[in-house]
Amino acid sequence: MSLPATDRIVGQLLDTIDTPALLINLDALEANIAAMAALCAGKPQRLRPHAKTHKSPIIAAMQRQAGAVGICCAKISEVEALVGGSIDDVLITTPLVGAPKLARLAALASRVHVTTVVDNIEALAGLAEAAIRAGTTLDVLVEVDVGQNRCGVRSPEAAADLADGIARHRSLRFAGLQGYQGKLQGIVSPQERRAAVLQAMQGLQDAAALVRARGHTIEVLTGGGTGSVRFDLDLEILQELQPGSYVFMDASYRKIGWDEQGSPPPFRPALTILTRVISKPASDRVVVDAGWKASSCDAGPPEVFGRDDLVFDFAGDEHGTLARVDGSPVGLRLGDVVRLLPSHCDTTVNLYRVYTVHRGGRVEAMWPVTAQGCSR
């Protein structure tokens, strides 16, 4: 299916457009990108935002314009969808394994600067061959498990052995370490979150120390996310930061305390789902046209944006229900629209082909979700 005809939608009032629609509040998006640039201003760390959140070359270019050195991508296909223009320097944050991935990596690496991560000595020969096929030298980071319990080597010795292994390949260049801890990003208490960041960074520093002791130069320690960025900037252990969700925020990230005073994060909710009442089966419940195809559920149901009195619940692929917290009549009419705040922005964005970008209550642009479905 092609994108909707832009000329008929741009300029329309938000509450008149077709639903469900994934909305970007452009004022909020711009403010969030500016707020992150302000946080990083005067700091030694480089900002390399994770594009897995937005999947959009337009937003990646806005981040670059605001000072980002490049972007992170989770997968090769995401890079393929996003590079070009000012985006010419990408870190792929997931290990690349298998001949098809390596063939695509070789094609990419001959065009743009790609850095990859590795956590297994068996993966090195394939990476080295891909670099040779690309006629280039590939920058490789060792991924260290700093508490995520997912990918990554699990000891300083394993990190140092892998750095040794990289150094034995002429077409590979050991560039440093990645240590990302996703689970700590959402810890609500800033004190507890800071303690978790310290613990994760201790693991990364231990690995870095042994790698250096083996004679390797570490150009970059990279990691961090929207929940840890404030502490990462203070600690100055990481040299590159990978936050993604700050551009949009979501219901989960909105809940975290930012600092010791318990302030909210300095980022505004920029991403919402516009949905319409399509059925009124009872006074205490209405049905809207947003279900599992309109909002991801891996982090729970979305919240009703700006309406703390309403609760959303999934009711199938295409349906959701709205009820009042106190069980009183919902008070919405057939055709009325409400907005939902996603519980997880990345996976919700992945359900849409296009963003409806609005400012001042009207549609300002339609931006394709270029890297939607790019899981390879």
Added chain:
Amino acid sequence: MSLPATDRIVGQLLDTIDTPALLINLDALEANIAAMAALCAGKPQRLRPHAKTHKSPIIAAMQRQAGAVGICCAKISEVEALVGGSIDDVLITTPLVGAPKLARLAALASRVHVTTVVDNIEALAGLAEAAIRAGTTLDVLVEVDVGQNRCGVRSPEAAADLADGIARHRSLRFAGLQGYQGKLQGIVSPQERRAAVLQAMQGLQDAAALVRARGHTIEVLTGGGTGSVRFDLDLEILQELQPGSYVFMDASYRKIGWDEQGSPPPFRPALTILTRVISKPASDRVVVDAGWKASSCDAGPPEVFGRDDLVFDFAGDEHGTLARVDGSPVGLRLGDVVRLLPSHCDTTVNLYRVYTVHRGGRVEAMWPVTAQGCSR
């Protein structure tokens, strides 16, 4: 992003292709379509499979070829993506509300035979106007809530009032009732499921009786799904059946008992996710490249296909973990592939742009998921 270059993939062995990939076992798909045709053979009911499952005009055409009278779609955008060729008769199973939907409906209804459902008197004026704009008469069904507790009128009186309302519009034609109960489809015990079907159908018959008493002709009672189809065929209350998932099956539907003897359903698992081991952090756990972007989670995690000894768990947008049920070493190597059986086929299909169709262990075709993301 464009589709992958078909010529380089067709003919390849399955375990050599890029991952994650959404696979269709063509033998199983063909067998499932034939099995449903065999169930319906000699029965008075018409088969109108729900295309929300597969989102593919190719599979819709296969179903039509095997005797289906047309298809069901959940949304207007799904119809737009699937009609054409032999698909010229569509029932949209979700109420259509709002000016943008009605404008699209008018454009569609002038080209193909579209039947819509309604559950609120306030929606009739818009439907009538759309029919006039299309220069046609629109067939309208009254949706009756038969236990789903979602859309649908909730009493025979409300159904009859709505039939009266439809009859007052010259451009609308009252065609019958829809009564779908999704929740009962997955009841494992065939005895309990049959009892739930009987109860739901009693509600539909009560509504039908009052509608007829008001002088309306009911051409069709439509509903049913993969879990109820066997009972629907025996009961002969519904005249049109809407099963969708039988083409693929999934881990949830595979669990239901088919008949009083407890036989499994006569449909084979045809849809799996091919995923590759990308990290081996510990002997009792490997990481694969399938996460929330590769498999829906609304019905829980997928199963490991053909490997009852392995358990999959989500580990983020792009990651999953595999472990042995007994905690023993996993025994998979870096780069090895395994297949996952989705817990919910419809929402998993919605995550992909293309099916990799295989037969005899090799790729036979690449079929676009034409209606992917069509939630409007």
